[in-house]
Amino acid sequence: MESEVSAMELTTAIAHVQRMLLDAPAATAAVARLAEVARELIPMATGAGVTLVDEHGQPRTTAATDPAVEALDRLQYELGQGPCLTAWDTVSMQRVDDTAEDTRWPEWAKAAVATGLGSVLSTPLVFRGQEVGAIKVYASGPHAFTEHEEHLLELLAGAAATLLGAAQDPGEIHRLSTSLKFALADRQVVLIAVGILMERHQIDREAAHRLLLAETRRREMPVIVLAACVAGHADDPRL
Amino acid sequence: MKPDSSAIELTAAFARIHGMLLSQEASTHAVHQLAQVARELIDSAAGAGVTLLEAEGRKMTTAATDRLVEAADDLQYEVGEGPCLSALATGAVQRVDDTAEDVHWPEWSAIARTMGVRSMLSTPLVVRGEVLGALKVYATTADAFTVEDEHMLGLLAGAAATLLGAGQATDAPQRLSDALQAALRDRQSVDMAVGILMERRDLDQDRARTLLLEQSRSSGQPVLELARRVLERGSDPFP
């Protein structure tokens, strides 16, 4: 029985890893809990929402503690304006102390007032320099949030981003498996070249590998490129 | 078909490299932030900590907001009892209202009291029925934590567990195991043998591989064994 890592095994292994990561229902559950925590954690908060985005910045997974929050979030995307969008664009915390007097996002603020939400705090979730989403809290009255609440939300966002950011995009799985396959393919080319050199010069594996390395240094080319030439016969430099 | 475990490990290693599974560093950073959130969340908390279990079930306290938390935790492992250990073992919330009067963990409580710890709350981090670790807060006064605090901490623990459980496969080892390295070595042997055959018989890669496969089929010997024989100099298993 062979113990080669075959293409078939790789595919199933990747599927296995995929199950370890956040699938859609798990992602939804995670952000829902996160939103609940945010609402309970931040004093004065009456509602909270979390949005995870895909690589194009489009919302992929969202959760909100109540319909009002959900509606106001959606409205921002429809209007193309709002504190969360600005938080996203500027990668910084945005705070609205009184929706009735805000001039930055006038249309959205009007809707917020009508819905009965007076204060907003919104900050992006950043993982490894990439924005993976945003978290926001609302309060019914104005001037509900201070630096203290900002700090708390920042801490929560930091922890959440780190943990969430790692386990996301289905596209990542594809990129991962592609990367894996390419790495194995590159390695294979190197080893074939090593075999060729072993036979050609009647030397052992280590000597052949060192020869390859020495030649790449001498010719100032990448190892894999030279190995491909050796293994491909075409452009064979006859090392 | 159950995927080959070495293939899973290789994929997991790649996944970690791509930041898809949490590296040790990211995991530590995230739980440190969680501990900070917990301390800020619970007003009467003097300190907070997070313990995550390693795959083999050994403890690994990964974050504490101060040394008192660390000391009180270490103490539990030294004396073999304590609220966090119980939380880990039972998967249920454990609480000490006054170490001066506690009867559940007498040894631990007596010493903890001299350290200055009077109240303690430990909540397990549970995901998919599995205890990942515990989130705990300490206070220097007795009866410091309320039912409300228990609820808040539970909420935070729930979110944290979901996020942690998602981002970190508990059976994904942090390094390439012996089985994986053996699988890579085997693959390597075949690749080098292919190179040798290419050079020896002036074949391209496909033809050389086909030759190995055909010989394997007709002789009943596994490809790997043939490959190893090719690698031993002076030995050619082919007619």
Added chain:
Amino acid sequence: MPVADEATIARVQACGLATVLEAAGVELDGLWLQYFRLGGDLGVMEVEAYLHHALVLPALQRDLLACACNELAEGHPRRAPYAADCSPAGEAGAG
């Protein structure tokens, strides 16, 4: 003439490697991946141990790591040294 022993050469190589990794912003995982592509045999933990001087690796593996690093740090003025660069007869690997 004194000959530097394997452990010393390994240490020198590891130091040089660590310096270039840091200067070029190459992370351990990225180094390992490239090393793996080049036919390196060892796991991430072994590579990490080597970088921290807790493990002496065979010369070929050390050179593969140096090569991997140099390919990733392309354009960077410093180069990670190979075993041949570290023998007392030759010059210590530099730019």
